[in-house]
Amino acid sequence: MDKVVIITGASRGIGAASAKLLAQQDYKVCINYLKNDEIAHCLCDEINQTGGRAMVFKADVSQEAEVKAMFSAVKAEFGSITHLVNNVGVLFTKTSCTEISAERFMRVMQANVLSAFLCSKAFIEQHQGYGAIVNVSSAAARTGAPFEYVDYAASKGAMDSLTKGLSLELAPHNIRVNAVRPGFIETDIHADGGEPGRVQRLSSQIPLQRGGTAEEVAQSISWLLSDAASYVTGSFIDVAGGK
Numbered sequence: 596m597d598k599v600v601i602i603t604g605a606s607r608g609i610g611a612a613s614a615k616l617l618a619q620q621d622y623k624v625c626i627n628y629l630k631n632d633e634i635a636h637c638l639c640d641e642i643n644q645t646g647g648r649a650m651v652f653k654a655d656v657s658q659e660a661e662v663k664a665m666f667s668a669v670k671a672e673f674g675s676i677t678h679l680v681n682n683v684g685v686l687f688t689k690t691s692c693t694e695i696s697a698e699r700f701m702r703v704m705q706a707n708v709l710s711a712f713l714c715s716k717a718f719i720e721q722h723q724g725y726g727a728i729v730n731v732s733s734a735a736a737r738t739g740a741p742f743e744y745v746d747y748a749a750s751k752g753a754m755d756s757l758t759k760g761l762s763l764e765l766a767p768h769n770i771r772v773n774a775v776r777p778g779f780i781e782t783d784i785h786a787d788g789g790e791p792g793r794v795q796r797l798s799s800q801i802p803l804q805r806g807g808t809a810e811e812v813a814q815s816i817s818w819l820l821s822d823a824a825s826y827v828t829g830s831f832i833d834v835a836g837g838k
């Protein structure tokens with residue numbers, strides 16, 4: 596069976612690094628994104644021009660109709676979807692908990708958790724008796740991210756619970772569900788929090804004394820998706836330099 600993977604939020608950062616790596620490993624890759632057409636298409640062209648197979652699909656994965664449309668389009672183009680990486684994650688300006696509005700809290704939960712739930716559901720509805728899902732959680736699920744973004748941390752805690760629950764429900768269907776928990780990784784997400792140089796500033800607090808790269812996280816995602824991890828489900832890999 597062909598390996599077909601949807602990676603949500605794959606136009607940049609950890610999702611893009613995963614798209615490139617999985618394409619090299621003979622997956623047909625759907626690069627999902629929300630806004631930035633140019634970099635998503637550029638990545639897709641790069642993969643297709645270097646011997647891989649990729650397509651792009653612009654969709655807000657926190658909206659069920661858009662998720663369903665994406666799964667239909669990918670199935671029509673590549674066949675049944677065998678693998679899923681729930682990678683989308685957003686955060687907003689660093690602030691204390693009392694400054695976080697109910698509206699912001701819900702936006703974070705919808706983008707980070709509801710999206711993973713909706714994509715997992717769409718994945719399950721079309722599976723062929725085999726598959727693997729990797730959820731991209733965060734070390735923030737363990738630390739709580741106080742004075743920065745407790746909303747984001749709470750969403751990642753929910754991702755961990757979702758991972759566990761789905762892994763147990765889907766094990767009898769031969770679908771494995773695992774998660775990675777990145778620490779401080781050099782991507783553009785930190786600029787969204789208001790501090791592009793955050794990883795650099797905090798690197799001395801990381802036992803390995805440096806931030807991680809998107810490529811290092813992609814390696815763990817790829818392993819969890821692969822048959823090399825065939826007896827691994829409901830598990831978490833911290834990719835956080837010991838933090």
Ligand code: NAP
Binds near residue numbers: 605656682683
């Ligand atoms: P990033 O560079 O900010 O990229 C985010 C991606 O998500 C972009 O491709 C963006 O597309 C897309 N996106 C955002 N909202 C979307 C939506 N509703 N529907 C579809 N696509 C959407 O992120 P990253 O740093 O690589 O993080 C990837 C994952 O790792 C996230 O879950 C994050 O929480 C987690 N993580 C990251 C770190 C870190 O230090 N970087 C640490 C721990 C965990 P557009 O650009 O088109 O909007």
